[in-house]
Amino acid sequence: MTDLSPAYHYQVIARALGVIDDEGPALTLEDLAAKMRMSPAHFQRVFSQWVGVSPKRYQQYLTLGHARRLLSERHTVLAAAHETGLSGGGRLHDLFLTWEAMSPGDYARGGEGLEIRWGWFESPFGPALVMATEKGICGMGFADETGAEAAMEDLVGRWPKAAFVEDPVAIRPMVDAAFGGSPAALHLIGAPFQIKVWEALLSIPTGHVTTYADIAGAIGHPTAHRAVGTAVGRNPISFLIPCHRALRRDGGLGGYHWGLPRKRAMLAWEAARTGM
Template sequence: MTRHDPVTESDHGYHWAVMRRAIDLIDARADDPPSLEDLAAEMRMSPAHFQRLFSAWAGVSPKRFQQYLTLGHARALLRERATMLETAHATGLSGTGRLHDLFLRWEAMSPGDYARGGAGLVIRHGWVDGPFGDTLVMATDRGICGLAFAAETGRDAALADMAARWPVAEHRPDPSVADLAGGLWGGGGEARLHLIGAPFQIKVWEALMQVPSGHVTTYGAIAARIGNPRAVRAVGTAVGRNPVSWLIPCHRALRKSGGIGGYHWGLPVKRAMLAWEGARADAAGEAGGDAGAGAAARA
């Protein structure tokens, strides 16, 4: 395995700006994939520097990453990594699941409190650089209640969108909220969530938390898991209203046909998330395989 440079929190915003441009170029030339030299020239970098930068972000080389961005990747995920939510529930993942090296612990606002639009609630917010660009973090005193990505919408629109979900709450800017995001990108630890939504929405979000990183599910499978198999459209709406994107992984919900479906913060972000997780999951599996082979050779 190639050793990749570590990515620090301060690198994330710069990396995403470069990777977003590279992904656009890869998309535009799907029938004639650009070479490493072509991509590097477009980014005005040397091939060696671009390769190091891209590999640090994606976990794999630019050439390898291209396969995760193809339209066929979603269909391949459904064939090979479609999580059976009933099985996940039976093995004890309901409510507290392990996602990309994070333990998620959550509690939900009562239906009555939700109906009051967040009255009496103080929600603090701040911005961080993440691997998918500018990221809004919102929190109550019980945990993270909002996570939004502004790469496609811009900061003002993302903040207005999230604040409108709890219109009677008191919203306060607070840069220290960014500290809650320290381990969100696979750095380990525990994240506490405060889910603020209608009872049906929370059932859908709970099901989403059972889908491991690098895997996917379908809107229909979620509907079946929550005991309402005909409510596929309503499930899709609830998925789109997920206020804690990434931690409640709505990007892992696909259409039964293999279509990527929609994403509230922009399809380029959803595709990048799926590709990023898929590439890292495969790279980790290969590293584990290499380690196992080495141990066998030494035995």
């Protein structure tokens, strides 16, 4: 693996995130580089190749203050977004040629009769476990926090009666499209309420955020904040269905199924690419 690979970049970023978490965002470039056991120039080059901005700017994107600025300046109220067509401007929303949901009856049967192919892939956020049916990507998880075995158990356990086949070659075109910005397809496999929540998440444009309360209102259940939070946490297609864009009303990050460092990294990565 060369030092230009996305996985290498992410491992550097992940270690830097840990240092920033422990010591705060006021670290200098020299301090961070020394803790990464790199020269400042090499660290800045690797860092900037991954995110497109300087380490200092990226540190600003990782702070709670940035989340709160997003909420005040680029807060997507989903009902208004639907009415004004704002959701059509989201890169991820436009990314998918189609998305299709499994019927409630099929979901209740635990995926019985469904063949799901899977494989491990490099991603901008560490090792990614991706699963797909013939209709599209149905699962994505990240192993840095949980480990590979736990990530596999997590996704397999969602559809216990499906047939799982390791076949990364077959699904690589979908994965390359999804991470590379080309049209792809999703296959949403969940209960009806969950799918409503995930559909609402898909309408949040890149560089915007929303709150659990807004999602509840957008799907017609304005008092179901807690149930919405649970459905967001059960999103099986992490990053592509952007549950990382759901924040608490006070601007706090809330939870994230694959670890808060992933959520911060995803929001910062998107911020760097949208020039915020």
